[in-house]
Structures are given as structure tokens and as C-alpha cells.
Amino acid sequence: MGNRGMEELIPLVNKLQDAFSSIGQSCHLDLPQIAVVGGQSAGKSSVLENFVGRDFLPRGSGIVTRRPLILQLIFSKTEYAEFLHCKSKKFTDFDEVRQEIEAETDRVTGTNKGISPVPINLRVYSPHVLNLTLIDLPGITKVPVGDQPQDIEFQIRDMILQFISRESSLILAVTPANMDLANSDALKMAKEVDPQGLRTIGVITKLDLMDEGTDARDVLENKLLPLRRGYIGVVNRSQKDIDGKKDIRAALAAERKFFLSHPAYRHMAERMGTPHLQRVLNQQLTNHIRETLPSLRSKLQSQLLSLEKEVEEYKNFRPDDPARKTKALLQMVQQFGVDFEKRIEGSGDQVDTLELSGGARINRIFHERFPFELVKMEFDEKDLRREISYAIKNIHGVRTGLFTPDLAFEAIVKKQVVKLKEPCLKCVDLVIQELINTVRQCTSKLGSYPRLREETERIVTTHIREREGKTKDQILLLIDIELSYINTNHEDFIGFANAQQRNTQTNKKRAIPNQVIRRGWLTINNISIMKGGSKEYWFVLTAESLSWYKDEEEKEKKYMLPLDNLKIRDVEKGFMSTKHIFAIFNTEQRNVYKDLRQIELACDSQEDVDSWKASFLRAGVYPEKDQTESEDGAQENTFSMDPQLERQVETIRNLVDSYVGIINKSIRDLMPKTIMHLMINNTKDFIHSELLAFLYSSSDQGSLMEESAEQAQRRDEMLRMYHALKEALAIIGDISTSTVSTPVPPPVDDTWLQPGAGHSPPPQRRPPSALLPPGRPPSLRAPAPGPPLLPLPGGAPPGGAPPAFAAPPIPSRLGPFAAASDPFTAPPQIPARPARIPPGIPPGVPRRPPAAPSRPTIIRPAEPSLLD
Secondary structure, eight states: OTTHHHHTHHHHHHHHHHHHHTTTSOTTOOOOEEEEEEBTTSSHHHHHHHHHTSOOSOOOSSOOOOSOEEEEEEEOSSOEEEESTTTTOOBOOHHHHHHHHHHHHHHHHOSSSOOOSOOEEEEEEETTOOSEEEEEOOOBOSSOOTTOOTTHHHHHHHHHHHHHTSTTEEEEEEEETTSOGGGOHHHHHHHHHOTTOSSEEEEEEOGGGSOTTOOOHHHHTTOSSOOTTOEEEOOOOOHHHHHTTOOHHHHHHHHHHHHHHOTTTGGGGGGOSHHHHHHHHHHHHHHHHHHHHHHHHHHHHHHHHHHHHHHHTTTTOOTTOHHHHHHHHHHHHHHHHHHHHHHHHOOSSSOOSSSOOHHHHHHHIIIIIHHHHHHHHSOOHHHHHHHHHHHHHHHHTTSOOSSOOHHHHHHHHHHHHHTTHHHHHHHHHHHHHHHHHHHHHHHGGGTTSHHHHHHHHHHHHHHHHHHHHHHHHHHHHHHHHHHHOOOTTOTTOOHHHHHHHOOGGGGSOOOOTTOEEEEEEEEEOOOOGGGTOSEEEEEEEESSEEEEESSTTOOSEEEEEEOTTEEEEEEOOOSSOOSEEEEEEETTSOOSBTTBSEEEEEESSHHHHHHHHHHHHHTTOEESSOOOOOOHHHHHHHOOOOHHHHHHHHHHHHHHHHHHHHHHHHHHHHHHHHHIIIIIIHHHHHHHHTHHHHHHHHSOHHHHTOOOHHHHHHHHHHHHHHHHHHHHHHHHHHHHHHHHHSOOOOOOOOGGGSTTOTTSOOGGGSOGGGOOOTTOOHHHHSOOSSSOOOOOTTSSOGGGOOOOOOOTTSOOOSTTTTTTSSOOOOTTTSOOOOOOOOTTSOTTSOOOOTTOTTSOOOOOOOOTTTOO
């Protein structure tokens, strides 16, 4: 019984197919199977019916097979059929089977000749079959007929390729003999997915319809278009025979007679015909399953592991239980609060490594975008000086002032402070946008309950909008407070005396020389194609220069650009460009790099652009129209000022610059604190303490916790998939256990080969039919003590070789199939070939019957000629 497990391999795959077909999908697993491919009217259905010995497949003109039919043939003492979609019903009338196939096809595809890849599973139990699993696919067609869709050829082609492109599928390519083999659609498609011909078995039908004087001998001898597994010829019933209800047994007898009597096929008659094809397919499929079983098990285990976590929460799931709904609501609101806080405050677990989350983006707004907006809003130098001179003159009126007036300073300072309102409000808007995005990301986990998700988003967003008004009011209040009292006694204020002596040059604070402010990749975007085009370089920004290198090793420096007189301006990105661009240029109209007046630097995202701009600010490179060194000559040309007024303007200019710097510093510090307190922390508290009450008051719990149809379907599919995978692994586990743990036969006793063994025959007295092909090891030539070894029931194996005797591990076929190895016993089918016993066994040695239960006789399939 060492091979009992192998005997059950084909039923094992049938069980796996049932497990996955019951959930409506194949679970992305490649189950070993035989796919039957051929053109329309090539004889595919007739071959399958001959296997079963019954008429059970739909007949007609045009496309009849419109869904894949998974046909599982199972040896049994009784004859009946059953479908997977109606398991409880057993069909003993095969006309009813045909009607059920047609009805089930129409149920999915409709009656307009459309096709569907969803298979029909049919299982046929019969004493006339060997265990076999085949998939009957729609016939290959070229031109749509009647009301078939225009792309019917491509639909069928895609469906066939879906089945035969799997490495685990054997391809049964059916080609009529009255058609040139070079034009065979079946072989062409098989060649596409199996160019070496390792998985393809050729079947030649309609050999009796070839023109007189022609034959398919070269094809069947595997000479014309060789396949590793060879070709087998069959003769099916004609349409006239089918219409006349000719019995399949008689048809098989006629087929046998045809091969024995035809001069071109007589020498290979034992390797032709439907019974031989059935045996070969059984052996090939069994061997194929045995080879693919280990990889199938590992795939099943990996898929089961990937589903374990998701299925855990669904195992004891009852959709309508009110206690479950309440618990789920509480858990989800609590989880939403935790997720929101983690995204804002940051967390060590579940860190997003692909993009910045809410808190990090808000931090970037506070410390990069907002300071940059403040700098952009700062005053234009010429306009400021003009405003100061007008303020001084207007305060003095008709008099000529001797001293610099304080009121001019206050008026200019207040005007500059008011300008801070716009960037502050813009900062609040940016933070609100990020908060709302964060809320949406956190509610994505509530997708199972669309109503709950919608309500949560609405309530939290409404609260954020309410806080927006209060936050903006508070920020405007901060600016009004700054306007209400100009504190010239501030410790950082330079004072009147220092302002008179101060030079504008010293106002421009620079970072420590040689301090590296930022490193990173940037693309120089505006180099012409003639000079190499856009290129990415490694940039290093220090307090004094901008350098770029070939790569981050910083060994090969391309250029170093001093930061003096440099400014930044925004550049609109090109029509087809996905990059975000900003430019550096020289205020003195000099070329910045080679012959370029400005360098355009490109980043992948707007966040990178903002970050680089903030870094340039730290290095003292400001945006266009910003505070720069005074251009005295230009101002003198613009205004006609007497030296005294000029000194007063310069003094107030220095005082304003000092005081506005203090205000900016204060606002930059207070803005993030105000937004955090009034908006972000408040929203966190609201979610933790009040969101649940708002949810309960907005709607009843039942409607809130209504599950989406997609989620219910997903849960059912996942649970079915999980159980199908577990069942499949259990099936494979059982078969492996029975295969491994069943005791194998004892070692072959070859002592009778030794000289002087009294009970064994001398080698030269073995009958000719028992000779093995040369080259076999002696241990395999010797029959084991016990039942005699028998030749294959079909006579000589393919290729004219002598009958091959069995050796493990190929499955036994003589146990249950002794009567069925050639199912139909009409006299012309099998020539009388009695199994002979080596005559040299002494009379005293007992002989056991061939079907002894402890040591089944094992048939070795005649493989050499098929797999040549």
C-alpha cells in the first residue's frame, strides 16, 4: 500500500477545486488540471463524452460551450453525475445533465451567446472511467456569428490563456486531422504559453475523414511537429451517428477496428484510441500532481498566514447584535481619537515612511512656510524710505523740524505691524487644511460603516471650523495688542542713540561662516539640451555659498556660487513638468552660472521647495522684493533730500527695522502656541470627551452602525476563503500523511538470481513478453516474491516496446480498475494477451492471487515514448 496516497492525488485536487469553486474564485492558486483546447467543431466534446461513455454535453451549431466546464471523472461502481451548484441532487439521466449545463450557462451569461470565465463544476461517477480532471473550454472562433459580440475571438482567447498559461496546467490540444496541423489554433496557443512543448499533449481527431490517399502517420509518430508528450489519434462519432443515437460502446469498437485495419496506423494501434488516451491522461495527470504538490502546499500556507490577522476579528461576528454594535461604536470612536493624537503628536509605532503625517506637516507650516511668508510680506526699501520722509515732513507741517519726531517712527511701525495680519491668517488656513486632511485619514478605518464615518467627519470638521473663527480672532487680537503700545523700552530695541550710528550693513545677520545649513538633491532645470539638458546634482548650502557635486560623496565639485547679492523668485512649472521650481538670480544683473542669468532649481514636491526656501532664508538669501542693502545712490536720485532729512530717515529706518524685528520674533513664537492651544489641543479634547455624545445625539445607533454592502461581502468572501484554505491544507495534510506513513513494500528479494537458488527460474527461461528494455537495473527486472507482475492491459506500450513492468512510485491501477482499465469489452477492442507466469517456479511454491490486498500489483505507465 505504499502508493495509496498517489492513487488519491486526482481526487485530492478535485476536493481542492470544489473548496475554491464554492467561494466563486480560484484563490490565485494554480491547481494541477488538464485544459482541453481546440477550435469549434474540432471534436473536444466528443472526446470527453467517449471518456464517460454517455451523451451529456450540449450540442448545436456555433458556440455551445460558453463557460469553462470542470469535468471530474471518478471511478465508482454506480453511475451518476452531480453538480457543485446543486450538490444534493444526483443525476442518473444524462439528458438532464445536458439540460442543467445549458440552464446554468444561460443563468450567468444570458441567452445572447455571450461567454463567462466562471466555471461549471460537474462530477461524473462511473465504472467506465479512470480518475481524471479536465476543463472543457469554449472553442476558438474567428468571426462573430449571429448576435455574438464583435470581440468574441479576443474574449475566448483571453479566457483560454487564463487557464493554459498556468504552469500547473497540462494542455490537451485537440486538432482535426482533416485540417493542416500548421494551421491548428490549439497548437498555436499552446506554443505561446508552452514553447518547449513540455505540458502539451496532442490529440488528432477525425482521422476517418481525411482525403483518400492521405494519412496522419507522421503527425502521430511525433515527426512533423514534435511534442514532448506526443500525439494520440482518436475517431469520434460523426454528426449523423450522434443524431442517430449511435451507442458510444459501438463507436469505440468501430474506432478500435479502424486503427487495427488501417495500413498506416496498424503498427501503432495499441497507442491510439480513446481508452489509451484516457489511461495516458490519468498517468500524466497523476505524475504532474505529484510534482506540483509541494509548491501548492507552500502557496496555501502563505495565503493562510496573510489572512489570519484580518479573519481574527470576523470569527465570532454577528452583524445584528446590538451589544456588538455598541461595543464596535465605542471601540471605533476611541481608536479614532488615538489615531488622531498619534498623527498629530507623533508615535513610535506604525510610523508612516512614505509621506509626512499631520503633525510633521503642521510643524513644517509653523517653522518653514510661516517665516517665509513673513519675510515675503516685509517692506520694499525704496517705498519705506519714501514713506518715512513723507511722515517726517507731515508731522513737522509748515515748520522745519530740528529733531527726529517719535510720531513718524510710531506711524511707520504700526503700518508694518498691520501687514502681519495676512501671513498669520494664511498660516491658520494652512493648519486647518492639514487638520481636516488628518481627520479624513483617520476616518478611513471607519470605512466599514459609511454612515458613522460620514457623521464623524462632519462633527469633527464642524468643530474645527468653529475653532477657526476663535483662533483667528485671537491672532488678530495679538496683533492689535502689539499696535496698542509701542514699547521702545524693550531690551532688544536698539534705541535712538544706536540707531544714528548704525550702518545698515550690520543689520544683515549671517550664520556662522562655513556652517552647513542643508544638503540634498536638486535638479538644475534650465540647462539647454545642447549642453546636456536638465541634470540632478547634490547641493550643499552653507552660510556663505551654494555648491553642487556629482553625487553625495562630495568628491567631484561642479561649481561653488557665493551667496552675495543673490535672491530667490518663484518659477511656474512647465506644461508637461511634474517638478516644482524656484530660481536664484543676482540682483546686479550678472550671470549666476556660466551664461545663465538665473539658475532654476527643481524639486519633486512643493514641500521640498518651501523647505529649501526656508534654508536659503537662514543663509540670508531673501525672496524678490525684499529687504536688501540700501542703494543710496538710487534713493538720492529718487528723492531730493537735504542731508538733515536724510539722517532722520536713516535713523527712523534703523529704529523701525529693529522694532519690527522684535514684533516678528514675538509673532513667530506666539502663533504656533496660539494655534496649538485654541485649535489643535482643543480638537483633541473634543474628540476624546464630546464626540461620542454628538454621535449619539445626531442619529440612532442602529443606522450609524449599518455595515456597508461592500464590507459585508468582503467579510463573507474572506471567511469563505479562510475556511477553504484551511480545508485545502487539511486535505493535502491527510494525503501526505497517508502517503508517508503507509508502510512501503519490503525490499525485493533477488536471491533467486544467485546461482543455485532452487525455487527460481534461470534468466534465459523468462518468457519473451516479460523482457524489460535494456539498461534497467537488475533489481527492477526481478519480480518480488508474491503476485506475478503483469503487462499493461492494453497490450504493448507505445512505441512498440515490450510491456513495461511496474515499479514504485506510480499508482496502482489494477486494484479497483482491473475491470475498467479498458472500460468497454467489445471483442474487437483488446486482443487476447493472457498474463503469463515465468514457468520456472517449482510446484511447491504457493502463488498468491494478483489482487492480494497487502501487495497490490502496480502498473508502470509506458512513458518513454510519450515523454520522448
